[in-house]
Amino acid sequence: MTSQTLIFSLDAQSLARIEQKFQEKVQFAEARKSELFDIFQQELTEEETWALKYVYAYMPVNDMADYNGDLFLSHVRRALDTRIRVPWGDRVPDHLFLHFVLPYRINTENIEDFRGLIYDELAERTAKLSMADAILETNYWCHEKATYIGSDLRTISPLTMIQNARGRCGEESTLAVAALRSIGIPARQVYTPRWAHCDSNHAWVEAWADGQWYYIGACEPEARLNQGWFSPPARRAMLINTRIYANYPGPEDITLSEKGFTEINLLENYAPTRTIRVKVNNEQGEPVPDASVRFELYNAAEFYPIAEVRTDAQGEVALKTGYGDLLIRAVSEGKWREILFKAQGNDHVELVLDSSEQPAGSVDFDMVPPPEGDGENTVALSEEQIQIHNRRLEEGAQTRSEYEDTFLRQEEAVSLAHSVGLPQVRVWNILQKARGNSHEIAAFIEECSNVYGEWPLRLLESMNEKDLIDTSRQTLHDHLIGALSQQGSWAEDTFVRYILCPRISYEMLVPYRSVFQYAFSADEAAAFRENPSTLVRMLEQQYEYYDDLPNLKGKGNPIGTFSLMKGDAQSLDILFVAVCRSLGIPARLHPSAQKPQYLCDRGWEDVVFSLTLPPTQGSITWGKLQLRRDPKSTQDTPAASYFENFSFARLEDGIYKTLIYPYGSTDVYSEPYEVEPGAYRLTTGIRLKDGTVNVRFVYFTVNAGDTTEVVLTYREIEVDIPVLGKLAPGSILTHLNGSEVELEELLGSEGAIAAWIEPEREPTKHLIRELCELAEPLDKLGIPIVLIIGDTEWNASFDPVGYPKLPICTVFVRDSNYASLSGFISKPAAHEAGYPHLFVLDNQLQIRYSASGYKIGTGKEALQIAAAITQSSNGLE
Numbered sequence: 001m002t003s004q005t006l007i008f009s010l011d012a013q014s015l016a017r018i019e020q021k022f023q024e025k026v027q028f029a030e031a032r033k034s035e036l037f038d039i040f041q042q043e044l045t046e047e048e049t050w051a052l053k054y055v056y057a058y059m060p061v062n063d064m065a066d067y068n069g070d071l072f073l074s075h076v077r078r079a080l081d082t083r084i085r086v087p088w089g090d091r092v093p094d095h096l097f098l099h100f101v102l103p104y105r106i107n108t109e110n111i112e113d114f115r116g117l118i119y120d121e122l123a124e125r126t127a128k129l130s131m132a133d134a135i136l137e138t139n140y141w142c143h144e145k146a147t148y149i150g151s152d153l154r155t156i157s158p159l160t161m162i163q164n165a166r167g168r169c170g171e172e173s174t175l176a177v178a179a180l181r182s183i184g185i186p187a188r189q190v191y192t193p194r195w196a197h198c199d200s201n202h203a204w205v206e207a208w209a210d211g212q213w214y215y216i217g218a219c220e221p222e223a224r225l226n227q228g229w230f231s232p233p234a235r236r237a238m239l240i241n242t243r244i245y246a247n248y249p250g251p252e253d254i255t256l257s258e259k260g261f262t263e264i265n266l267l268e269n270y271a272p273t274r275t276i277r278v279k280v281n282n283e284q285g286e287p288v289p290d291a292s293v294r295f296e297l298y299n300a301a302e303f304y305p306i307a308e309v310r311t312d313a314q315g316e317v318a319l320k321t322g323y324g325d326l327l328i329r330a331v332s333e334g335k336w337r338e339i340l341f342k343a344q345g346n347d348h349v350e351l352v353l354d355s356s357e358q359p360a361g362s363v364d365f366d367m368v369p370p371p372e373g374d375g376e377n378t379v380a381l382s383e384e385q386i387q388i389h390n391r392r393l394e395e396g397a398q399t400r401s402e403y404e405d406t407f408l409r410q411e412e413a414v415s416l417a418h419s420v421g422l423p424q425v426r427v428w429n430i431l432q433k434a435r436g437n438s439h440e441i442a443a444f445i446e447e448c449s450n451v452y453g454e455w456p457l458r459l460l461e462s463m464n465e466k467d468l469i470d471t472s473r474q475t476l477h478d479h480l481i482g483a484l485s486q487q488g489s490w491a492e493d494t495f496v497r498y499i500l501c502p503r504i505s506y507e508m509l510v511p512y513r514s515v516f517q518y519a520f521s522a523d524e525a526a527a528f529r530e531n532p533s534t535l536v537r538m539l540e541q542q543y544e545y546y547d548d549l550p551n552l553k554g555k556g557n558p559i560g561t562f563s564l565m566k567g568d569a570q571s572l573d574i575l576f577v578a579v580c581r582s583l584g585i586p587a588r589l590h591p592s593a594q595k596p597q598y599l600c601d602r603g604w605e606d607v608v609f610s611l612t613l614p615p616t617q618g619s620i621t622w623g624k625l626q627l628r629r630d631p632k633s634t635q636d637t638p639a640a641s642y643f644e645n646f647s648f649a650r651l652e653d654g655i656y657k658t659l660i661y662p663y664g665s666t667d668v669y670s671e672p673y674e675v676e677p678g679a680y681r682l683t684t685g686i687r688l689k690d691g692t693v694n695v696r697f698v699y700f701t702v703n704a705g706d707t708t709e710v711v712l713t714y715r716e717i718e719v720d721i722p723v724l725g726k727l728a729p730g731s732i733l734t735h736l737n738g739s740e741v742e743l744e745e746l747l748g749s750e751g752a753i754a755a756w757i758e759p760e761r762e763p764t765k766h767l768i769r770e771l772c773e774l775a776e777p778l779d780k781l782g783i784p785i786v787l788i789i790g791d792t793e794w795n796a797s798f799d800p801v802g803y804p805k806l807p808i809c810t811v812f813v814r815d816s817n818y819a820s821l822s823g824f825i826s827k828p829a830a831h832e833a834g835y836p837h838l839f840v841l842d843n844q845l846q847i848r849y850s851a852s853g854y855k856i857g858t859g860k861e862a863l864q865i866a867a868a869i870t871q872s873s874n875g876l877e
Contacts, residue, residue, distance in 0.1 A: 007050040009094040015050070017247075021057035021260065028546075029064045031564050039069035051076045051102060058246045058260040060105070061548040061567050065560030066508075067111055075104040078115035079181070085123070086184040088131045088210075096208060099244055100186035106174045107189060108555050109155040110470070110508045117159065118182035126183055131209035132225060135185060139221040142176045143396040146219050148762040150769060151466055154506040160470040163436035165404055169218070169762060173203040176218035180207050188244070190215070190266055192237045193306045194299035196324045196369035197691030198856045199644070201299075202230055206242070206266070213269075220761060221396075223381055223389035229763055229834045233854050234270040235373040236691070238297055238322040239306040241265050243551065253320050255307050261549045265320050272373065273320050276341065278349045280315045280330045287315025288353060291332035294655070295319055298367045298693045301647040301685055302658045303327050324370040331654035340365055358651055358679045362698045364715055369691040386792070394795045397760060401797035408438035416442055420449035422457055430460045434468040444473045448480060455500075456480055462501035467509055475502075475511045482513025486584030498586035498599060504577045505570070505589060510557045516582035519562070525583050532585055532598040532605070536576065540609050543572050570594075572609055592659040593676060623702035624672035625680070630713045635871075636864075637714055638686060640668045645686065646712060651679040664773070668712070677704040684714050687857060719868055727845040733788065733813040736800070744845060746786045746811060750870055751842045753778075753862050754786040756815065758793040758835035763854040767836045770859025772805040783866055785810040793835065840865045 006015065029036050039052070055072050079102045083089040092101065104111055122141055126134040149166040158178040161167045167175070173189045180187035191203035205218045209225075217228035234240065241255060241263050248254070248262035256263040267273050276295070280288045291311045296303040309317040311330075328349060329338040335353035381389070408431050417427035427445065434441040441460065448456040459480050460468065483500040490499065502509050520528070528535040544566045547553070554570025558578035561571045573589060573596040580587035586599035596607040606620055625648070630637065638645050642665040649656035659675065682698040694715040702708045731743040746752070757764040771778065771785060778785065785807050789798070791814065800812045840849035840862050849865040851858045 007047060008054075008098055010050075018050070018054055018057045022053040025056050025059060025064065028566070029564060031566075032064065035068045035563075036064060037069060039073045042073070047080060048073075048076055051080060054098060054246075055102070055104070060245065060261075060552050061546055061564075062552050062556035062560065062571065063105065063111065065556050065564035065567060065571075067560075071111065071113055072104065074113050075115060076102070078119070079184075082115070082119055082182065082184045087127065088134075089184050091131070091210065092184065092186060092208070096186040099246055099248055100188050100208065101181050101184055103181075103245055105245060106158075106177045107155045107170055108506075108551055109157045109171075109174050110160070112157045112159050114158045114178050115182045118179050122179060122183050131185060132214065134183065135180065135207045135209060135214065135216060135225065136221065136223075138179050138183065138185070139176060139216050139218070140392050140396055142172070142179055142219040143221050143393065144399040146172060146175060147397075147400065147760065148172060148219070148765050150766075152464060152506070154464070154466055154508075156466065156470055164469045165400055165436060170203045172220075173205050173218040176205045176216070180205070185209070188242045190240055190242045192234070192240050194297060194304045195233060195236070195856075196238045196297050196299070196322070196367075197233065197236045198687070198854075199300045200856045202233070202854075204228065204230060215269075217762075221389075221393070223385050227378075229761055229854060231270075231375055232372065235272075235375065236322065236324070236370040237267060237271050238324050238326065238370065239265065239295075239319075240267045240270055243549075245549075255309065255319065259547075259549065267320060267322060271322050271370065274323060274347055275318050275320045276326075276328075276347055276349065277316065277318045278311075278328060278330065278351060280311050280317075280332070280337075280351050280353060282335070283352060283354050285352075287311070287313070288330075288332050289313050289315055291315065291330050291353070292655075293317045293351075294329045294331070295321065296327040296329060297324070298327075298683075298685055298695060300643045300663075301645055301683055302643070302649065303656070303683065322370040325367045327367075329655070334654060336654040343368060343370070358681065358699050360699055362696060364694070364696050367685075367693040367695055390792050393760065397795040397797040404435075407435050408442055413442070416446060420446060422449060422454060426457060426461070430457065430468060433465050437469045437471070440473055441468060441471075441476075444476045447473070448477070452480060452484065455484060458496055459483070459500055459502075462496055463503050463509075467503060471509050475509055478511030478513050479509075482517060482582060485517075486582070488584050490584075490586060494586050494599065498588050499581050499584060502581075504558075504574045505554050505594070507555055507574055508557050510559050512558045512562075512578050513582040515559050515562070516579045520583075528579075528583055529585055532580060532587075532600070532607075535579060536607050536609065539572065539576060539579075543567075543575075543609070545569065545572075569609065573607075576607060576609075592661055592673070594660060620676065621704035622674050623677045623704055624707040625675050625702055626672040626707050626709045627668050627712045628709055629669055630711055632713075634716075636717060636719055639666060640712055641666050642668065645714070646682065646684045648680050648682045650676060651681070656681050672707055675702055677702055682710060682712070684712065686714055686717050688717070689720075689851075689861065719864065721848050721865055721868055724847040724850055727841060727847065729845070731815075733815050736812055736814065741813065743786070746784055746813070747841055747845065748784045749843055750781075750783050751840070751848075751866060752784040752786055753838065753840055753866060754788065755836045755838040756788045756790065759789065759798045760793075760795060761835060763834070764836045766854070766856060767838065767858055768803055768806070770857070771807060771810070772803065774859050774863055775805055775807045777863060777867075778807040779809065781863070781867055781870060783809065783870065787812050788815045789813070790815050838862060840869070842869045 026037060122138060126137050129137055145162045147166050151168045155174060156167055156171050158175045161171050161175045177187040177189050186208035188206050189203055190206050192201055194201050204215060206213045206215050214225035222228060244262040247260055253265040254262060255265045278293050280291045282288050289311055293309050293311060294305040295307045296305050307319055309319060311317050323343045325343055326341045328341050329336060330351045330353060332353055334356055336355050337351040337353050341349060410428050413428040413431045414424045417424040431438045431442055445456050479502040487495055542565050546566050548568040553568045554574060556567055556571040558575045561567050561575045576596045577587040580598055588597055590597055597604045640646055642661045643663040647658050649658040679701050684696045686694045694717060696715050700708055700710050729744055732740055733743055734740055834853050837852045838858055839847050842848050848869055849862060
């Protein structure tokens with residue numbers, strides 16, 4: 001009897017399961033069999049074969065549509081080769097290698113062959129280090145390559161992140177995980193889906209070293225592991241998790257496991273936890289299996305499900321979460337029930353599904369986040385360690401700055417604009433946004449503008465800002481030439497927005513026009529143009545629905561979706577719009593409902609794809625929602641701002657789905673919103689300083705063809721402006737030109753906003769962004785904005801010129817001894833919260849407001865307090 005050598009410590013049953021899943025994928029992707037599976041005809045080792053099969057077994061649908069096998073083989077070979085080369089390779093257990101080193105995908109990024117390029121940069125730097133020190137060193141390298149900036153929801157790839165030198169936290173952490181995996185260190189992106197105590201969310205990285213997982217702030221290195229500015233906010237989180245593209249057995253808590261996709265709950269590593277157990281029954285008292293139970297919290301003026309769990313055969317689910325309030329909603333077959341779960345309540349909840357219509361009127365309630373908590377005591381770093389770390393930060397910022405100096409400069413953009421006869425300001429605006437891709441974009445403008453005039457520039461201006469940093473000339477040529485060949489007689493604005501523009505949703509831009517223009521015969525294309533519903537029927541007949549992973553829905557590119565002809569509903573919607581635009585048919589996803597439409601003589605026609613029902617021909621009759629101002633509003637009532645303090649959602653299949661409008665939209669009363677008929681819920685919220693939200697729900701119905709008027713109201717609040725202390729006189733600061741000044745000289749007669757900042761860190765960048773957005777009301781208020789940088793937070797690459805949109809009264813100064821700060825930041829929690837430390841001062845130098853650390857919305861709170869103080873001092877109360 002012979003014994004089989006098992007690969008990657010997998011038992012025979014596991015290997016058999018992988019083989020079965022692999023064969024299912026081979027059958028599933030028959031349309032792309034050659035592109036995906038011909039690599040198995042190459043000479044492969046047994047280890048390479050099984051690693052490839054493992055990758056394919058758990059591969060998302062969109063990846064099977066969008067990429068070819070040689071890319072996956074390169075990832076496999078690099079990962080296996082690196083495991084042999086790095087000194088810790090044999091210390092990484094097989095199960096960690098399979099789940100946290102081998103995977104090519106981290107988030108929703110475009111997949112590229114990054115491992116070899118990153119390994120070549122990091123191998124020598126980390127070869128003689130321990131695993132823990134290699135993690136720290138890798139993060140210093142990431143800091144050299146990129147820093148934080150807010151951006152849209154499309155996730156750029158690690159190589160694009162390096163080229164762009166900046167990105168949001170989800171992209172920073174994608175780069176850091178890619179870098180760690182490239183040198184054989186298990187790593188995973190972790191995130192809180194939404195914060196409970198403030199708006200937005202955050203992502204960071206966990207990396208494994210010699211038996212233990214540690215966390216780091218991606219591209220924001222610290223001198224040791226398990227340290228970051230986000231540590232205090234994480235202690236107030238309600239969920240922290242990570243995604244694994246495999247059937248992962250734990251040992252962590254598993255919140256979701258389906259279709260070879262696992263989400264694990266890591267909250268207890270960061271915050272106090274409790275387990276909520278929910279039982280769902282029907283009206284007869286019987287358990288309801290497979291009901292959807294949504295655990296929702298308030299964030300960005302909507303109720304967002306941080307977790308959605310299906311009930312078991314007994315109608316039960318459980319979720320490990322934090323000590324904050326949640327809205328829990330259970331839904332099954334058109335019936336639902338919702339309760340407000342208060343943190344101080346019982347951990348056992350029973351919901352009876354007895355509702356099928358939404359309530360009437362309005363309801364007010366509070367959402368309370370988990371309280372602040374103290375972290376573990378740690379040994380202070382030595383002065384030498386601090387100096388070494390600060391030097392590394394300085395060197396990293398300087399390295400990145402030197403790379404950014406290679407981007408195309410304004411004088412070069414002006415010269416290019418002059419040579420091709422285009423407006424200088426518009427050309428520079430595009431090339432400045434393109435950053436590391438600016439030379440590629442400039443080459444496209446130069447090659448095409450002499451032939452096509454202003455159209456290349458119009459194409460670039462139609463795209464999202466992020467598209468400029470990772471779109472190639474080949475793709476741009478395809479869309480320019482392909483669109484102009486189908487211009488027809490449409491109005492210019494219609495042509496630019498709905499034919500020329502290649503951007504549809506958040507998919508990767510690819511050169512799809514030439515593909516679709518050659519995919520159909522002349523008669524077919526003519527029939528589609530004459531009646532686009534013909535295209536709807538053709539696509540639906542050929543397309544096979546297959547739900548992709550939740551975070552990857554609608555992320556497939558149109559070429560891949562068309563070649564596989566399988567995928568989720570959103571990918572089909574994107575494909576339809578792409579084909580239409582390629583054939584000169586104006587098409588879009590509806591701005592709020594995100595459903596496909598095409599334009600004809602009658603206006604926008606709705607498209608509905610369905611497996612069981614024929615496609616809808618002709619538009620539904622939409623309704624209108626007209627928001628009205630609250631006649632009882634006062635000066636303390638916040639100005640309406642979508643996704644900041646209000647939103648509305650439509651009831652669909654028992655779940656409220658928020659309508660999508662631009663974040664921060666304030667022009668909400670002038671024109672009615674075009675919306676689908678149905679039941680709606682208006683959510684308004686005012687977040688208090690401690691993170692609690694005063695919420696109001698208003699329920700209403702919109703009928704087809706009618707206009708429904710709804711008054712936008714907020715709960716009344718009292719602005720508390722206590723005296724927290726008084727500024728000690730005589731603190732000496734230094735202007736950036738070297739001249740000294742006393743702090744009180746900068747503050748003015750009406751008070752001031754003063755903040756000690758750390759320019760290289762994300763929390764400070766959020767504050768500066770908020771101040772830029774509030775420049776107009778702050779300028780109108782006329783008080784100084786004093787931004788103070790300590791010596792240890794200073795770096796040579798910092799330049800205030802990079803923030804031209806700050807209020808005109810903003811001044812940057814340096815503080816060498818922190819004497820003026822230390823008197824007010826005395827509590828350990830505030831110390832740990834870190835920068836920025838912000839204060840609002842009145843005209844007597846009294847502190848009337850303070851905030852420390854990461855908190856979205858600090859700028860608006862400071863403005864509100866400063867305005868109230870100014871009005872009071874001027875006798876305007």
